[in-house]
Amino acid sequence: MVATKTIESKEILEELLDTEKLKYCFECGICTSCCPVAELLGKDYNPRQLLEKTILDPEGTMVSNEIWFCAWCYSCHRHCPQALKLPEIFLRMRAKAVEYQQHGEPLNSALRKIVQNIPLPLIATAACFHPERANLEKKKILEKMEELYLEHLKQKKMERAQQVSEGKVAVIGSGPAGLTVAYELSMKGYGVTVFETLPYAGGMLRKCLPESRLPKEILEKEIGIIKDLGVEIKTAVTIGKDVNFSDLWRYGYKAIFVGVGAHKSQHLKIEGADLQGVVHALDFLWNINLGGNTDVGKKVVVIGGGNVAVDAAKTALCKGANEAAILYRRSKEEMPAIPWEIKEAEEAGVKIELLTAPKRILGENGRVKAIECIRMRLDEPDESGRRKPIPIEGSEFAVETDMVIFATGETPDLGFLPSQVELNEDGTIWVNPLTMETSLQGVFAGGDVVTGPATVIEAIRAGKCAARSIDSYLRLSGRET
Numbered sequence: 001m002v003a004t005k006t007i008e009s010k011e012i013l014e015e016l017l018d019t020e021k022l023k024y025c026f027e028c029g030i031c032t033s034c035c036p037v038a039e040l041l042g043k044d045y046n047p048r049q050l051l052e053k054t055i056l057d058p059e060g061t062m063v064s065n066e067i068w069f070c071a072w073c074y075s076c077h078r079h080c081p082q083a084l085k086l087p088e089i090f091l092r093m094r095a096k097a098v099e100y101q102q103h104g105e106p107l108n109s110a111l112r113k114i115v116q117n118i119p120l121p122l123i124a125t126a127a128c129f130h131p132e133r134a135n136l137e138k139k140k141i142l143e144k145m146e147e148l149y150l151e152h153l154k155q156k157k158m159e160r161a162q163q164v165s166e167g168k169v170a171v172i173g174s175g176p177a178g179l180t181v182a183y184e185l186s187m188k189g190y191g192v193t194v195f196e197t198l199p200y201a202g203g204m205l206r207k208c209l210p211e212s213r214l215p216k217e218i219l220e221k222e223i224g225i226i227k228d229l230g231v232e233i234k235t236a237v238t239i240g241k242d243v244n245f246s247d248l249w250r251y252g253y254k255a256i257f258v259g260v261g262a263h264k265s266q267h268l269k270i271e272g273a274d275l276q277g278v279v280h281a282l283d284f285l286w287n288i289n290l291g292g293n294t295d296v297g298k299k300v301v302v303i304g305g306g307n308v309a310v311d312a313a314k315t316a317l318c319k320g321a322n323e324a325a326i327l328y329r330r331s332k333e334e335m336p337a338i339p340w341e342i343k344e345a346e347e348a349g350v351k352i353e354l355l356t357a358p359k360r361i362l363g364e365n366g367r368v369k370a371i372e373c374i375r376m377r378l379d380e381p382d383e384s385g386r387r388k389p390i391p392i393e394g395s396e397f398a399v400e401t402d403m404v405i406f407a408t409g410e411t412p413d414l415g416f417l418p419s420q421v422e423l424n425e426d427g428t429i430w431v432n433p434l435t436m437e438t439s440l441q442g443v444f445a446g447g448d449v450v451t452g453p454a455t456v457i458e459a460i461r462a463g464k465c466a467a468r469s470i471d472s473y474l475r476l477s478g479r480e481t
């Protein structure tokens with residue numbers, strides 16, 4: 001038998017209190033109300049209470065299943081009036097539980113709750129819960145999860161046979177939001193067709209997530225399970241090109257879910273942006289994920305401060321670049337990328353040039369050769385609430401580079417929607433936040449197309465909420481047959 005270490009609660013608390021401003025928590029509960037996992041798990045997870053328990057009873061917290069539920073979306077951090085980093089505190093507790101060998105049954109119990117309440121549990125475990133960050137072997141956890149999932153599916157399929165409904169639902173987009181809607185509604189007995197413009201299902205999970213984070217085999221398994229439930233996935237079909245949106249009603253679909261994500265790269269209009277060697281991050285990552293021959297420069301410069309910029313820089317290093325630097329015009333505090341991802345990228349060798357913006361790209365014989373940058377300073381907060389970057393005149397400098405990757409934001413491409421579907425000012429779809437219904441009756445939306453670029457767990461939450469509303473809508477309007 002393996003001897004367990006004695007738990008030193010004082011040591012844990014000191015470490016947590018030292019690094020975090022826990023005593024400044026207002027106990028306002030915003031973290032819980034904006035947490036997608038709290039919504040998916042109901043009373044089983046409450047980050048605000050978990051934070052309190054962590055302070056009052058670290059040993060008890062360590063052996064509870066709750067510390068295994070945080071999915072690293074940082075929604076609580078973004079909304080917390082004190083900007084407390086709850087996920088980092090919970091990660092420390094996870095790592096401590098592993099160190100003190102207290103994770104066995106609490107973790108198994110957490111995995112069971114995840115399969116019972118969170119759709120796409122294999123994807124969620126690999127891409128959101130990150131067992132490896134607490135020093136666990138991801139492969140083993142995924143194997144355990146699969147075993148629990150298959151048991152759960154067997155049980156659910158038996159219940160499902162008793163309530164088959166004829167109502168047909170169209171889902172546009174096969175990312176985690178669309179797949180969740182398809183899974184949930186098909187479990188309720190509805191016929192579901194998913195339309196996907198790409199030749200493969202999976203959305204960003206397929207297009208951009210690196211293999212190390214989400215093994216393709218896991219994605220395939222999850223998609224296979226959904227197809228086995230009877231969901232039809234029509235790939236290489238673009239709504240708005242191959243099929244008109246309004247024709248979906250004619251084909252007999254009684255409700256439509258729009259989960260098309262945010263795939264339109266925003267262009268930086270600077271001189272030299274059309275030179276050879278200048279690419280958009282999503283195209284770059286997609287080519288790498290397709291396994292094609294992508295030329296990766298030796299000195300790569302990535303422009304942007306979000307998760308996409310961080311992934312593009314890390315991927316460039318993995319694929320042969322000698323150097324990869326991120327240029328971001330604000331400070332690290334303002335970087336939209338998840339702090340943990342930034343830390344990992346820096347550890348992997350990515351250099352982050354803060355308060356720096358590109359001015360123009362310089363070329364030679366049509367190819368990128370250098371990038372001229374300018375230093376910035378931060379002024380008062382702008383309409384986004386973040387401090388406005390102002391160029392410092394005369395601070396220009398040039399950096400040699402043979403590849404520039406733009407990761408300057410993505411927006412949804414919604415030209416195919418009828419005008420009755422109202423959009424927000426930033427180009428995302430407006431929805432009723434309680435039902436995920438759009439301003440057009442019978443049309444629901446969720447995931448990145450509503451929130452703008454976010455995370456897998458938030459897309460799963462939106463998909464589950466939308467599926468519940470679609471079910472109610474079809475029942476109440478008598479459209480389920």
Ligand SMILES: Cc1cc2nc3c(=O)[nH]c(=O)nc-3n(C[C@H](O)[C@H](O)[C@H](O)COP(=O)(O)OP(=O)(O)OC[C@H]3O[C@@H](n4cnc5c(N)ncnc54)[C@H](O)[C@@H]3O)c2cc1C
Pocket residue numbers: 127128172173174175176177178195196197198202203204205208209213237238239240259260261262263285307308311312416446447448449453454455456457459
């Ligand atoms: C590089 C990168 C790394 C990321 N890493 C992580 C991570 O580690 N963890 C995490 O939680 N999140 C991560 N994310 C974010 C996450 O992938 C997204 O938040 C999530 O995939 C959004 O899901 P979705 O279903 O809303 O949309 P998407 O996954 O974008 O899926 C939308 C689908 O709709 C399809 N579509 C679009 N238009 C049409 C049309 N007209 N007709 C038919 N189909 C259409 C698209 O091709 C796509 O397949 C990452 C994102 C990127 C870009």
Ligand code: SF4
Pocket residue numbers: 024025026027028029030031032048051076079080081082083084086
């Ligand atoms: S949102 Fe922040 S301040 Fe409010 S309860 Fe949560 S951690 Fe405390």
Ligand code: SF4
Pocket residue numbers: 031034035036037038047069070071072073074075076077086087
């Ligand atoms: S990081 Fe996300 S999942 Fe974790 S507690 Fe915060 S809101 Fe919830």
